[in-house]
Amino acid sequence: MNVGAAFALLAMLLTAVSPPGDGSTRFEGKGTDQNFRIGAARAEDLARRNVAVPPELRLFSYQRAPLCREAAGMWTMGSSDGTCPPPADVAGVLQDCADGDAIVLPMWRQARVTPASPWGPWEQIDAGGCGVDLLPELTEADFRLLPLPAPVLHLQPDRGWVLVNIETIVFTDPTPVTLRTDLLGYGVTVEATPVRWTYDFGDGHDLTTVDPGRPYPDHDVFHEYEQPGTAAITLTAQWAGRYQVDGSPVWRDIDGTALTTATSEPFTVEERTSRLVGDLCTDRPKPPDC
Amino acid sequence: MLAVVLGGCTGSAQPAPTTPPAAATSVAPSPTPTPTPTPTPSVDVAVPPVRPEAMATPGADGAAAAASYFISLYPYVYATGDLTEWRLLSDPACEFCAMVDGEVEDLHGRGHRVVGPFAVLSTSGRELEASRWYSAEAVVDIGESSEFDRQGHLVKTDGAGTYRTTYSLTWNEGWRVDAVGLEPVSSGS
Numbered sequence: 001m002n003v004g005a006a007f008a009l010l011a012m013l014l015t016a017v018s019p020p021g022d023g024s025t026r027f028e029g030k031g032t033d034q035n036f037r038i039g040a041a042r043a044e045d046l047a048r049r050n051v052a053v054p055p056e057l058r059l060f061s062y063q064r065a066p067l068c069r070e071a072a073g074m075w076t077m078g079s080s081d082g083t084c085p086p087p088a089d090v091a092g093v094l095q096d097c098a099d100g101d102a103i104v105l106p107m108w109r110q111a112r113v114t115p116a117s118p119w120g121p122w123e124q125i126d127a128g129g130c131g132v133d134l135l136p137e138l139t140e141a142d143f144r145l146l147p148l149p150a151p152v153l154h155l156q157p158d159r160g161w162v163l164v165n166i167e168t169i170v171f172t173d174p175t176p177v178t179l180r181t182d183l184l185g186y187g188v189t190v191e192a193t194p195v196r197w198t199y200d201f202g203d204g205h206d207l208t209t210v211d212p213g214r215p216y217p218d219h220d221v222f223h224e225y226e227q228p229g230t231a232a233i234t235l236t237a238q239w240a241g242r243y244q245v246d247g248s249p250v251w252r253d254i255d256g257t258a259l260t261t262a263t264s265e266p267f268t269v270e271e272r273t274s275r276l277v278g279d280l281c282t283d284r285p286k287p288p289d290c
Numbered sequence: 291m292l293a294v295v296l297g298g299c300t301g302s303a304q305p306a307p308t309t310p311p312a313a314a315t316s317v318a319p320s321p322t323p324t325p326t327p328t329p330t331p332s333v334d335v336a337v338p339p340v341r342p343e344a345m346a347t348p349g350a351d352g353a354a355a356a357a358s359y360f361i362s363l364y365p366y367v368y369a370t371g372d373l374t375e376w377r378l379l380s381d382p383a384c385e386f387c388a389m390v391d392g393e394v395e396d397l398h399g400r401g402h403r404v405v406g407p408f409a410v411l412s413t414s415g416r417e418l419e420a421s422r423w424y425s426a427e428a429v430v431d432i433g434e435s436s437e438f439d440r441q442g443h444l445v446k447t448d449g450a451g452t453y454r455t456t457y458s459l460t461w462n463e464g465w466r467v468d469a470v471g472l473e474p475v476s477s478g479s
Contacts, residue, residue: 025432025451026368026404027472032385035471038458042423125418125425 033129040129043107048184057115064105067124077108077122097130100249104129132252135245136184140256143241146179148192150262151237156216161268167222170199171213172235187246192258196238199223202231203269225269232266336369336405348461353424354415356465357457361428364390365408368435371398379467381460386470397437402445406435411452424459429475451475 047062068076068084078084082105097103106128110119155162156169176193198208201223213221225231241254281290339362344355356379363376373391380387397404408430415426430453437446456471 024449025453026364026406026435026448027432027451027453028448030386030389031472032469033471034385035456035458035469038469039425039456042418042458046419046423123416125416 036127036129037133039126040104040107040133043109043126044134046109046125047107059112059115061110061119063108063122064128065108067106067128077124078105098132098250102131104131104134131248132250135248136186138181138183138188138190138241138243138252138254140254140258142181142183143190143192143239143254143256144258146181146190146192146258148179148239148258148260149177150260151194151197151235153233153235153262153264154213154215155233155264155267156219160265161270162225164225164228164269164271167219167224168201169213169216169219169222170233170235171215171219171221172197172237174212183245188243189246190241190243190254191251192239192241194237195240195257198236198238200234200236201225202233203227203229228269228271230266230268233264234261235263236261336366338366338370338372338375339363341375345465348417348421348424350415350417350424352415352461352465353417353426353457353459354413354428356459356467357415357426357428357455358410358413360457360465360467361430361455361470362408362410365406365435367394368397368404368406371395371403379465381466381468384467384469386472387467401440402437404435404437404448406448407431407433409433421461424461426457426459428455428457429453430455 043062046060050058050060050062053059063080065080066078066082066084068078070076076084106124107126108122109125110122112119152173154171156171162168172194174194176191179190179192181188181190194212196208196210197212198206199221200206203225205223207221207223209221211221213219237260239258239260241258242251243254244251277287277289279287281287339359342355342359344351345359346352360376360379363379367373367376367390371394373394376387376391376394380391382388411429411431413426413428415424417424432451432453434450435448436444437448439445452475454473454475456473458468460466460468
C-alpha cells in the first residue's frame with residue numbers, strides 16, 4: 001500500500017467515525033409514548049371494571065390524582081380534585097394532548113387482601129395521559145358489526161335490458177353515513193365514508209374505482225358488454241370510518257375497513273341490428289317490417 | 291501507525307480503533323480466562339443472556355424478570371443480529387421492539403455489528419391484573435458502543451447513558467412485551 005492510499009483510507013476512517021461522547025446513545029430516537037398510552041388505558045380499564053363490583057366487596061380502589069413533589073425525591077399522592085397539599089408541587093408526566101382534550105392525572109390504587117382487611121397504601125399504577133387514550137377503541141371488528149348500508153347502485157339504462165357494445169353506465173352515492181353505537185358503556189358516533197367501489201359486471205369483468213361515477217351525459221364509470229346474455233351487476237363498497245366517543249372532542253380514525261354490497265336486478269344484454277324499413281315503426285298499425 | 295495518526299488528529303478520540311474489533315466476537319465463545327468481577331454486572335454481549343427462572347410464572351417478580359431479560363437482549367441483538375428471543379417476547383405492535391428489530395436487521399444485513407457494555411442496575415414489577423397485565427421498570431446503564439463494519443473497521447461510536455426503562459407486559463402462557471418507554475435518568479438523581 002502506498003502512502004497516498006494509506007492517507008485515503010485514513011481520511012475515510014476519519015470522516016466515518018463520529019466523535020464519541022456527543023451525548024447520543026443507542027437508545028436515542030427509540031422512545032415513544034406508547035407505554036404511557038397502554039399504561040393509562042389499562043389502568044382506566046381496570047378502574048372501570050372495578051366499579052362493577054359492589055363497594056363492600058371490592059379488593060381494589062382506584063383514583064386519579066396528581067403526583068406531588070414534596071421535596072427532592074419525595075413523591076406523594078395528591079387530592080382527587082387535582083391539587084397537591086401545600087407546599088408540594090404538582091409533578092409527574094404532563095403530556096401534550098390534542099386541542100380541547102383533557103389531561104388525565106396518574107391513576108392510583110390501593111388494595112386489601114379480603115373485604116374485611118384494612119386498605120393498603122396508595123400506589124401509582126400509571127403515568128396519566130390524555131383523555132383520548134383512556135377511551136375505548138373502536139376496532140375493525142366493531143366497525144364491521146355496524147349496520148352499514150348497502151351501497152346505492154344506479155344503472156343507466158335501467159329498463160331490464162342493455163345493448164352489447166354500448167356503454168352501460170353505473171354510479172353510486174359517496175355520501176358519508178353517521179351511525180350511533182355503544183362501546184363498553186360509552187355512546188359513540190361513527191362516521192363511515194365509502195372510499196372505494198368494485199363493480200362485478202357479471203360477465204367476468206370487474207372494475208375497481210375511487211370515483212363514485214355520474215349519470216349520463218357526464219358519466220365516467222361504465223362497462224360495455226361484449227356478448228349477449230343475462231347479467232346482474234354487484235357493487236361492493238369499501239368503507240373507511242372515524243369515531244368520536246361521547247364527551248371527547250377528538251375524532252379518531254378506525255384502523256380498518258368494512259365492506260357492503262348491492263346487486264342489481266338481472267337484465268338481458270341484447271344485440272340489435274339496424275335495418276331500413278319502409279315507414280315509421282311508430283305508425284299505427286305497426287308496419288309489418290318493423 | 292493508523293492509530294498513532296488518529297490519536298494525533300482527533301485529540302480527544304478514544305484509543306478504541308486500535309483494538310481489532312473482530313476479537314469481540316471471536317474471543318467470546320472460547321472459555322474466557324476468568325473474567326475479573328466488576329462492580330456492575332457487565333455482560334459479554336455476544337453470549338445470549340440466560341432466561342431467568344422467575345420468568346416461568348406470572349407475577350410481579352416474573353414481570354420484573356421478563357423486563358430485565360428482555361432489555362438484556364438489547365446489546366446481544368446488536369452484537370450478533372440474532373433476533374430469535376427478541377421476537378419471541380415482542381408484541382407485534384410494540385413500537386420500541388420493532389424499531390430495534392428493524393435497526394438490527396439493517397445493520398447486520400450490511401455486515402455491521404454494534405458492541406458496547408450494558409448493565410441492568412435495578413428492576414421492579416407490578417401486577418395490574420392477575421395472570422394478564424403487568425408493568426415493570428428497569429434502570430439500565432448503556433455504555434459507549436462501537437459500530438463496526440464488515441471489515442471490522444469502526445464506523446460509529448455512540449455515547450453512554452443511564453435510563454429508566456418502563457414496560458407494559460401481558461402474560462399469556464408466557465411473557466409478551468407490549469410497549470417500552472425510555473426516560474433518561476439525569477446524573478443528579
